[in-house]
Amino acid sequence: MLNGSVSLSERTGLVGTLDFLRCTISVHAQNEGMSPSSLSVLVIDENTVRAAIIEAGLREAGYERVTLVHDVSAVARRIEEVAPDVIVIDLGNPNRDMLESMFNLSRAVKRPIAMFVDRSDQASIEAAIEAGVSAYVVDGLRQERVKPILDMAISRFNAYSRMARELEEARNALEERKLIERAKGILMRSKGITEEEAYALLRRTAMNQNRKIIEIARSLALAAGLLDP
Amino acid sequence: MRDQITAGFLPLLDSAILITAKERGFAEEEGIDLLLVKETSWANVRDRIAVGHFDVAHMLAPMPIAANLGLSPIPMQLAAPMALGFGGNAISVSNALWAAMAEFGAGGLDNPAAAGRALRLAIGKRRAAGGSNLRFAVVHPHSGHNFELRYWLAASGIDPERDVDIAILPPPLMPDAIAAGRIDGFCVGEPWSSVAVAAGKAHIVAVKAAIWRQSPEKVLGVGAEWAEGHADLLQRLLRALYRSAVWCGLAKNRAALADMLASDAYLAQPARLIFGALAGALETGHGVETVSDFFVPADGAATFPRQAHALWLYAQMVRWGQLDHSVANAEKARLSFRPDLYRSAIGPLGISIPDEDGSTQAGPLFDGAEFDPADLEGYIARQRGAHNRSE
Numbered sequence: 071m072l073n074g075s076v077s078l079s080e081r082t083g084l085v086g087t088l089d090f091l092r093c094t095i096s097v098h099a100q101n102e103g104m105s106p107s108s109l110s111v112l113v114i115d116e117n118t119v120r121a122a123i124i125e126a127g128l129r130e131a132g133y134e135r136v137t138l139v140h141d142v143s144a145v146a147r148r149i150e151e152v153a154p155d156v157i158v159i160d161l162g163n164p165n166r167d168m169l170e171s172m173f174n175l176s177r178a179v180k181r182p183i184a185m186f187v188d189r190s191d192q193a194s195i196e197a198a199i200e201a202g203v204s205a206y207v208v209d210g211l212r213q214e215r216v217k218p219i220l221d222m223a224i225s226r227f228n229a230y231s232r233m234a235r236e237l238e239e240a241r242n243a244l245e246e247r248k249l250i251e252r253a254k255g256i257l258m259r260s261k262g263i264t265e266e267e268a269y270a271l272l273r274r275t276a277m278n279q280n281r282k283i284i285e286i287a288r289s290l291a292l293a294a295g296l297l298d299p
Numbered sequence: 300m301r302d303q304i305t306a307g308f309l310p311l312l313d314s315a316i317l318i319t320a321k322e323r324g325f326a327e328e329e330g331i332d333l334l335l336v337k338e339t340s341w342a343n344v345r346d347r348i349a350v351g352h353f354d355v356a357h358m359l360a361p362m363p364i365a366a367n368l369g370l371s372p373i374p375m376q377l378a379a380p381m382a383l384g385f386g387g388n389a390i391s392v393s394n395a396l397w398a399a400m401a402e403f404g405a406g407g408l409d410n411p412a413a414a415g416r417a418l419r420l421a422i423g424k425r426r427a428a429g430g431s432n433l434r435f436a437v438v439h440p441h442s443g444h445n446f447e448l449r450y451w452l453a454a455s456g457i458d459p460e461r462d463v464d465i466a467i468l469p470p471p472l473m474p475d476a477i478a479a480g481r482i483d484g485f486c487v488g489e490p491w492s493s494v495a496v497a498a499g500k501a502h503i504v505a506v507k508a509a510i511w512r513q514s515p516e517k518v519l520g521v522g523a524e525w526a527e528g529h530a531d532l533l534q535r536l537l538r539a540l541y542r543s544a545v546w547c548g549l550a551k552n553r554a555a556l557a558d559m560l561a562s563d564a565y566l567a568q569p570a571r572l573i574f575g576a577l578a579g580a581l582e583t584g585h586g587v588e589t590v591s592d593f594f595v596p597a598d599g600a601a602t603f604p605r606q607a608h609a610l611w612l613y614a615q616m617v618r619w620g621q622l623d624h625s626v627a628n629a630e631k632a633r634l635s636f637r638p639d640l641y642r643s644a645i646g647p648l649g650i651s652i653p654d655e656d657g658s659t660q661a662g663p664l665f666d667g668a669e670f671d672p673a674d675l676e677g678y679i680a681r682q683r684g685a686h687n688r689s690e
Contacts, residue, residue, distance in 0.1 A: 168467040
């Protein structure tokens with residue numbers, strides 16, 4: 071455990087480059103030689119499903135000390151309790167500025183925290199931001215200890231986005247099918263034509279107007295809605 | 300073939316210049332396809348510039364300075380080749396705090412000293428009754444909002460470090476936070492004070508324009524490397540933004556501008572509130588007040604990135620312990636603002652551009668103190684004294 075067992079005076083190594091954090095004590099020495107699973111990881115994500123997916127991934131990879139926070143208003147206390155070595159944050163969280171300033175000023179975070187661990191690993195940083203995730207890392211952690219966590223978070227974030235996108239597409243497709251059914255029904259009733267004829271009419275109109283069938287169906291359903299008594 | 304530029308912005312009044320450049324065709328005239336991306340946090344804006352998702356962005360004026368001084372958690376060098384106007388911010392308080400301040404004569408928006416005095420007395424009364432610290436919010440530690448709120452408090456005899464708590468919140472969340480009682484006041488860019496007032500949850504008590512008239516607020520932030528590698532494109536962008544700023548500053552365009560900004564893609568707030576802020580006619584919660592120069596997009600060379608402003612912002616960073624002063628740090632801060640890039644782009648338009656005589660070209664702040672960059676050390680020393688004066 072990093073918290074509690076190591077007194078301030080035992081921590082060594084001044085960190086000049088991160089003086090903005092007003093914390094100058096490195097835990098480098100203490101982190102060396104610890105097993106990967108001993109790292110404490112805090113996941114801050116308002117999306118509870120995605121957070122659970124990340125947590126599961128971390129646990130599968132052998133990280134036992136994983137804490138999830140959904141509500142950022144409670145985050146200061148949790149940080150104090152779990153003393154995280156790595157903090158994983160969803161980039162869409164509008165409270166990132168608040169969280170950063172908290173790492174910066176709060177006495178809750180006693181150790182310097184920087185985004186990503188190896189500042190030269192531009193590819194990793196890009197992949198993370200692309201995926202919508204960011205990691206803040208306690209100073210002194212070596213890259214090989216943090217990279218697996220970041221890589222895992224990136225792949226899980228991407229998997230989640232893919233899932234969400236597929237779900238959204240499926241939902242849209244269903245909506246579109248329903249709309250086209252409705253438009254066909256309107257045409258069948260008002261023109262006394264068959265279903266095939268109604269669909270052919272929709273398609274012909276779409277081709278003539280250089281629009282999509284779904285757009286024609288939407289306009290038709292909208293107009294019918296307006297004309298309804 | 301047009302060159303594409305991707306720009307990040309936050310939903311605030313002073314994103315108007317970028318939005319107008321796209322919507323009114325100023326970017327297109329310069330052969331630029333301007334893609335605007337609305338962001339949720341300044342941290343995201345910064346990170347996405349760092350990895351090249353954004354070429355340029357709407358930024359808090361101190362952000363490039365902080366980045367160049369190594370105060371950002373991600374390493375990067377930024378340049379500010381243009382300012383995006385003066386002013387635009389207001390300080391608002393909860394209804395309860397307003398009632399307490401009104402008892403002590405908080406007056407009009409033209410008198411920040413009276414409002415500050417009323418706040419100091421209200422805090423004194425609250426403390427005597429055993430109350431906890433009032434909680435204010437600003438949008439970022441490295442922001443004009445943080446610095447003007449602290450300046451106003453300190454000049455009013457309130458120690459921002461001890462007498463109040465100051466939290467960080469994104470602009471669009473301010474109205475909800477004050478309505479829920481999580482904060483007692485905030486300093487934020489428009490239209491977010493007006494939104495809170497319109498909801499009946501806040502009163503505007505002070506404005507940036509009265510704390511320091513024609514003072515720096517946002518800049519166009521650019522990766523230093525990107526600026527280097529795209530000199531011609533950047534010049535064209537700056538010209539487009541300059542013309543856009545002039546358009547935004549004309550009273551006759553306000554209604555159209557307010558409608559444009561009100562759309563869901565941009566501020567997603569009622570045009571009526573945005574119009575009021577553009578016109579400097581603010582509903583304070585206790586009447587409508589007209590504020591001269593509330594938000595100035597172009598007049599008075601409001602787009603010119605003054606290095607004197609960079610140094611004032613730097614002095615505030617030092618004042619509030621964000622870093623230690625050194626000659627080298629001050630120089631990095633000053634050089635973050637790039638009047639040379641502005642001049643090379645705007646000069647050919649034949650418009651008069653201020654000389655870099657080192658002054659802010661603004662008058663004193665509301666407490667009568669003037670900032671002379673030539674006496675940076677003296678200013679920093681005096682501020683340190685002022686900060687400890689309050690008890």
